[in-house]
Each structure stands twice: as C-alpha cells, then as structure tokens.
Amino acid sequence: xxxxxxxxxxxxxxxxxxxxxxxxxxxxxxxxxxxxxxxxxxxxxxxxxxxxxxxxxxxxxxxxxxxxxxxxxxxxxxxxxxxxxxxxxxxxxxxxxxxxxxxxxxxxxxxxxxxxxxxxxxxxxxxxxxxxxxxxxxxxxxxxxxxxxxxxxxxxxxxxxxxxxxxxxxxxxxxxxxxxxxxxxxxxxxxxxxxxxxxxxxxxxxxxxxx
Numbered sequence: 001x002x003x004x005x006x007x008x009x010x011x012x013x014x015x016x017x018x019x020x021x022x023x024x025x026x027x028x029x030x031x032x033x034x035x036x037x038x039x040x041x042x043x044x045x046x047x048x049x050x051x052x053x054x055x056x057x058x059x060x061x062x063x064x065x066x067x068x069x070x071x072x073x074x075x076x077x078x079x080x081x082x083x084x085x086x087x088x089x090x091x092x093x094x095x096x097x098x099x100x101x102x103x104x105x106x107x108x109x110x111x112x113x114x115x116x117x118x119x120x121x122x123x124x125x126x127x128x129x130x131x132x133x134x135x136x137x138x139x140x141x142x143x144x145x146x147x148x149x150x151x152x153x154x155x156x157x158x159x160x161x162x163x164x165x166x167x168x169x170x171x172x173x174x175x176x177x178x179x180x181x182x183x184x185x186x187x188x189x190x191x192x193x194x195x196x197x198x199x200x201x202x203x204x205x206x207x208x209x210x211x
Contacts, residue, residue: 028195032061041067045074055202059106059187062196073187080180086173088210089118090144091180096120097128097148098181104188106196111184118210140168147174148181 033042035056042064046056056064063070084091092115099107112125124141127134131145143164150157165174190196 026195028058028062028197030062030065030194032058033064034061037064039064039067041071045071048074057110057201058198059110059191059196062194063190076183080176080183084173084176084180086169086176089115089120090140090169090173090177092118093120093141094144094148094177094181095184096125097131097145098152098185099188100128101148101152102185102188103192104184106191106198107184107188109198110201114209143168144177147177151178151181152185 045064049056049060092111095111096108096115124136127136131137146161147157147165150161
C-alpha cells in the first residue's frame, strides 16, 4: 500500500465520531458499478471477489468508482483478515465495536454474522453499547473492547488500557488489532459519507466466515 493511501485511512480513522450506531439518512449518494462495466481494472477486481467466494457487494461496487484505490484497499482488507496471527474472534470483536463507534452500520451488520460464526454470541453483540456493565465478556474481550473505545475517544488509549492488552496479547497481536480497528473505522466513515446501503447485497457464500 502506498504511503499517501495509508495516510488517508489513518486521517479518516482519527476523525471518527464516538456516538452509538445509527442508520444512514437518505438514499445512497453514488450509483453502484455494474457487472457490465468496461473498466478492465473493475472487471479484474470483481473476478477476484468471485474467486474468493462472494459476488461484489454494494461496498465493492461503490469503492470501484476508484478501482486502483479499491484494489489497494481490498489487498489491505485481505491482509488484515488472513495475514494476521491474532485469533479471528478477537478481530471480529474489535471490528464490531470500532464500526459501532464510527456509526458504521453497514460494516457492523456485515460483520455481525461473521462474528457469530467465530463464536461471539448474539447476546454479546447486543450488549456492546453497554459492555462495561455487562457480565457477558471475558477479561480478554474487555481488554479488546477498551482498546476500541480508547481509539475512538478524544483522549486516545490510556496506559492502563494498553497495559491490560499486554496481559493477553503479544506485541504483534496488539498491532494487528489496532490496525483492524483503524481500518474498519475508516471504512465506516466512507460508507457513512457515501450512504452505502446493504440493501440488495448478495446472500450466502462462505466468504468471511470462520468455519
């Protein structure tokens, strides 16, 4: 990934709001790129998606108005998902909370079934807004959630939160979880700004599931 693109993602992530999950107001702001597009870069990206087990989603069809950037973002998303050593359930938990705090209802709803396929329960997901007072999360999970909350806060992650992470995760795992939270915060901001809807997204397929 180029330095300018990574800089854009980080800048968007740092600007994330911290309010609870909210629905986007109004229709999508840009049209979806269709399968009959003549752009070879888009056709190649859509083929890669289908080879991985999914038809292009509305997010993919929106991002591919800028196909070369979409390709780089897709490569980063794949690296975060499959190139990390930290457990998938921990990643999905930090993704859900980061997306929730960034008003990323698209990302949150897309990752809800992925998280459940990784062992996170529906009750836990529904309790995320009040996780601090919930007894449904382990101390390890609470450390992950505190990291996500700290990243979305104006003050940032404090030392106590970071020290709690070090009790359960290696340095590499902490970096991976931080990068996942930052990426999905940025993605949520893009979806929120462009009002990307999940309506009409393809159903089924094994892409993204744990098992």
